[in-house]
Amino acid sequence: MLSDERRQTIAEIKKAVAALCDNYGEDYWRRLDAERGYPTEFVREMTEAGFLTALIPEEYGGSGMALLDACAILEEISRRGAHAGACHAQMYVMGALLRHGSDAQKAAYLPKIAAGELRLQSFGVTEPSTGTDTTSLKTVAKRDGDVWKISGQKVWISRVEHSDLMVLLARTTPLPEVSKKTEGLSAFIVDLRSAIGNGLTVQPIDAMINHHACELFFDDLEIPLDNLLGQEGKGFRVILDGMNAERILIAAECVGDSRYFIEKSSDYARERVVFGRPIGANQGVQFPIARCHAETEAAALMVERAALLFEAGAPCGPEANMAKMLAADASWKAGDVAMQTHGGFAFSREYHIERKFRETRLYQIAPISTNLILSYLAEHVLGLPRSF
Ligand SMILES: Cc1cc2nc3c(=O)[nH]c(=O)nc-3n(C[C@H](O)[C@H](O)[C@H](O)COP(=O)(O)OP(=O)(O)OC[C@H]3O[C@@H](n4cnc5c(N)ncnc54)[C@H](O)[C@@H]3O)c2cc1C
Numbered sequence: 001m002l003s004d005e006r007r008q009t010i011a012e013i014k015k016a017v018a019a020l021c022d023n024y025g026e027d028y029w030r031r032l033d034a035e036r037g038y039p040t041e042f043v044r045e046m047t048e049a050g051f052l053t054a055l056i057p058e059e060y061g062g063s064g065m066a067l068l069d070a071c072a073i074l075e076e077i078s079r080r081g082a083h084a085g086a087c088h089a090q091m092y093v094m095g096a097l098l099r100h101g102s103d104a105q106k107a108a109y110l111p112k113i114a115a116g117e118l119r120l121q122s123f124g125v126t127e128p129s130t131g132t133d134t135t136s137l138k139t140v141a142k143r144d145g146d147v148w149k150i151s152g153q154k155v156w157i158s159r160v161e162h163s164d165l166m167v168l169l170a171r172t173t174p175l176p177e178v179s180k181k182t183e184g185l186s187a188f189i190v191d192l193r194s195a196i197g198n199g200l201t202v203q204p205i206d207a208m209i210n211h212h213a214c215e216l217f218f219d220d221l222e223i224p225l226d227n228l229l230g231q232e233g234k235g236f237r238v239i240l241d242g243m244n245a246e247r248i249l250i251a252a253e254c255v256g257d258s259r260y261f262i263e264k265s266s267d268y269a270r271e272r273v274v275f276g277r278p279i280g281a282n283q284g285v286q287f288p289i290a291r292c293h294a295e296t297e298a299a300a301l302m303v304e305r306a307a308l309l310f311e312a313g314a315p316c317g318p319e320a321n322m323a324k325m326l327a328a329d330a331s332w333k334a335g336d337v338a339m340q341t342h343g344g345f346a347f348s349r350e351y352h353i354e355r356k357f358r359e360t361r362l363y364q365i366a367p368i369s370t371n372l373i374l375s376y377l378a379e380h381v382l383g384l385p386r387s388f
Contacts, residue, residue, distance in 0.1 A: 002068075002308075010069065010072045013065075013069055013072045013073060013076075014072050014075070014076040016049070017072070017073050017076040017077060017080075018076055018079075018080055020046065020049060020051075021076070021077060021080035021081075021082050022080070023045070024039070024041075024042050024082060025081075026352045028042075029082055029083055029352070029355065030349060030350075030352060030355060032083075032210060033083075033209075033210045034349075036204075036210055036212075037210070038086065038159075038161075039083070039086050040162070042086070043087060043090075043162075044116065046077075046087060047090070048116060050063040051063070051087075052073075052087055052090040052091060053090070053113065053114045053116075054069060054070040054073055054091060055070050055091050055092075055094065055095065055098075055245075056094060056098070056110055056113065056114045057098070060106065060110035060111050060114055061110070061111045061115055062110070062113075062114040066307075066311045067248060067249075067307045067310050067311050068304065068307040068308065068311065070091050070252075071249060071251075071303060071307050073091075074087065074088055074091070074249055074250075074252045074253040074256065075252040075253065075256035075259075076256060077253070077256065078253045078254075078256025078257045078260060079256040079257075079259050079260050079263075080256075081352055081356065083210065083359055084253045084256065085158070085209070085211050085359065085362070086159070086162075086212070088249055088250065088253060089121040089122065089123060089158065090113075090119070090120070090121045091249055092242055092245050092246045092249055093120050093121060093122065093123045093167055093242075094110070094113060094120055095241075095242045095245055096123075096167050096187065096229060096230075096238050096239070096241070096242050097120065097167070097229065098110065099238075099241055099242070100187070100229055100230035100237075100238045100241070101189075101229060101230075104226075105189065105226075105229070109165070109189070118164050118165060119163045119164045119165070120163065120164070120165040120166075120167070121159045121162065122157060122158065122159050122160045122163035122165070122166035122167070122192070123157070123158075123166065123167050124154045124157045124160075124167065124169065124190070124216060125137070125154070125169045125239060126154060126155055126156050126157070127139060127152070127153060127154055127155060128153060128155040128215075132368075132369065132372055133388075134169070134236070134239075135181035135182050135185065135236065136175070136181070137152075137169065137170070137171060137185070138152050138153070138171070139151065139153065139154065139168075139169075139170040139171065140152055140170055140171050140172070140174075141170040141186060143225070144222075146224070146225055147222040147223060147224060147225065148188065148222070148223050148224075148225060148227065148228070149222055150168070150170055150190075150199070150218045150220070150221040150222075150223065151218050151219060151220055151221075152170065152218050153215070153216065153217055153218065154168075154215070154216040154218075155215050155216075156205065156213045156214075156366070157213060157214050157215075157216050158211050158212055158213045158214075159211075159212045160202050160212070160216065161202060161204065161212060161214065162212060163192055164191065164192055164193055165189055165190065165191060165192060166190045166192055167187055167188070167189060167190075167229060167238075168187065168188045168189075169185055169186075169187055169188075169235050169236075169238075169239055170185070170186060170188065170235075171184055171185055171186075172184060172185070172186040172232055172233060172235075173233055178233075182236040183233055183234075184233050185234075185235040185236045186228060186231075186232050186233060186234070186235040187228075187229040187230055187235035187238040187239065188223060188227050188228055188229055188235075189223075189227045189229050190221070190223055191223070195221055195223070198221070198222075199218060199219050199220055200217070200218055200219075201216070201217040201219070202215075202216055203215045203216075203217070208358055209358050209359050209361075209362060211362070243368075244306070244310055244316050244317060245310060245320075246367055247320040247323065247324040247367075248303060248307050248310060248316075248320050248323055248324070250324055250327075250328075250363060251302075251303045251306070251320075251323040251326075251327035251328070252303050252307075253327075253363075254299070254324075254327035254330065254331040254360065254363050255296060255299055255303055255327050255330070255331070257334070257335070257356060257359070257360040258292065258295075258296040258299070258327070258330045258331040258333075258335075258360075259296060260356060261292070261331070261334035261335050261337065261338040261353070261360075262289060262292050262293050262296060262334055262338075264338055264342075264352075264353060265289045265292075265334070265337055265338045265341040265342075266280070266289055268342055269285050269286065269289065269341055279341070285341060288337045288340065288341075289337055289341065292330065292333055292334040292337050295326075295329070295330045295333065295334075296327075296330045296331075296334060298326065298330075299323065299326035299327040299330045300327070302319060302322050302323040302326050303323045303327060305319050305323075306319035306322070306323040317376070317380065318377065318380070318381045321368075321373045321376050321377060322373075322377070324363075324368070324373060325370055325373045325374070327363075328363035328364055331360040331363065332363070332364060335353075335356060335357040335360045335361070336357070338353050338356075339353060339354070339357055375387050
């Protein structure tokens with residue numbers, strides 16, 4: 001249960017985020033979506049206001065907020081019709097550096113990230129031939145004198161063209177030589193500014209949503225030995241440690257999407273008159289919206305619970321996963337109901353619904369698909385046999 005004081009703080013954070021979002025109305029996002037543009041000004045203003053550096057401790061120049069505060073920021077961005085996909089990674093990719101970086105790495109990067117001088121908003125894990133089976137990934141990093149040489153391919157890596165640094169996962173010990181598949185993977189910090197064109201080729205993917213996702217081709221890219229993040233061979237842990245926070249943050253974003261759709265649906269159902277009365281006077285129209293409201297508020301409670309456990313340093317894997325799944329389901333359903341409520345006008349880009357509908361669909365698949373969450377719950381919470 002949140003204290004009144006904490007609720008007040010969260011309400012104030014949301015109010016400040018909403019005020020900033022008001023400078024970037026929905027037509028701004030519609031234009032970027034059509035142009036496949038990046039919200040450079042919005043991200044800069046969010047960073048300068050300290051919102052995207054929410055989770056960087058104050059000693060490194062960040063805002064030093066707790067996870068639930070960061071959740072409030074992403075939720076409100078989504079709620080205002082903005083696309084939080086351009087913002088969330090700044091919050092959680094940095095966590096890998098904070099938790100596993102050496103003192104020198106943290107001192108070199110974190111203050112600059114907090115000041116908005118460096119952008120660490122890219123995270124390279126997924127590969128075309130292995131997908132969700134992360135430990136089978138094929139990108140390799142080999143020591144060669146005083147550098148690591150990286151070869152392989154990644155796919156769907158977001159914001160690479162709008163980031164200075166990327167956290168990359170690659171195999172450093174071949175799979176047949178490790179006792180567990182999770183061993184022998186290592187995480188690296190790649191400086192994209194020097195890498196692109198010098199062993200790293202970036203190819204944007206023409207995708208359904210404006211997420212700036214790219215395919216990456218590594219051809220003996222050389223990076224300094226010092227760019228290893230955490231221990232060699234323990235990179236899977238680096239990635240795993242950030243997953244709960246990432247899931248909770250994404251879940252908050254979905255709650256924001258859902259509340260956006262519910263508000264839009266309710267407004268439209270009150271105003272749109274057909275057969276001489278508002279469509280919202282029909283229970284066939286109002287019940288689906290009311291159900292979405294109930295499901296969204298339940299998901300929001302799970303987000304809050306997961307975030308509070310995380311803040312307390314308590315285990316929160318099941319709650320983080322359930323929050324992500326329930327919130328993604330709620331937002332997807334609320335998006336569908338918003339489409340139905342708006343009738344034919346839902347298809348007009350002017351109403352913005354179809355853009356958010358496309359955007360929120362992502363969270364059934366990324367950063368983890370619903371099936372993988374269910375398999376985690378089945379195996380690790382319910383004790384059912386491992387399925388893969
Ligand atoms: C817009 C976008 C942005 C992205 N950004 C990033 C990023 O920045 N960095 C990054 O590393 N990745 C990113 N991804 C990749 C994303 O994390 C993956 O797409 C996702 O993890 C699923 O992997 P896959 O696409 O290879 O699906 P697959 O692994 O091929 O799975 C396909 C389907 O099969 C199901 N499935 C697979 N195995 C099982 C099983 N054992 N049991 C039940 N069902 C199963 C999955 O649930 C899924 O529905 C992004 C993806 C998109 C679309």
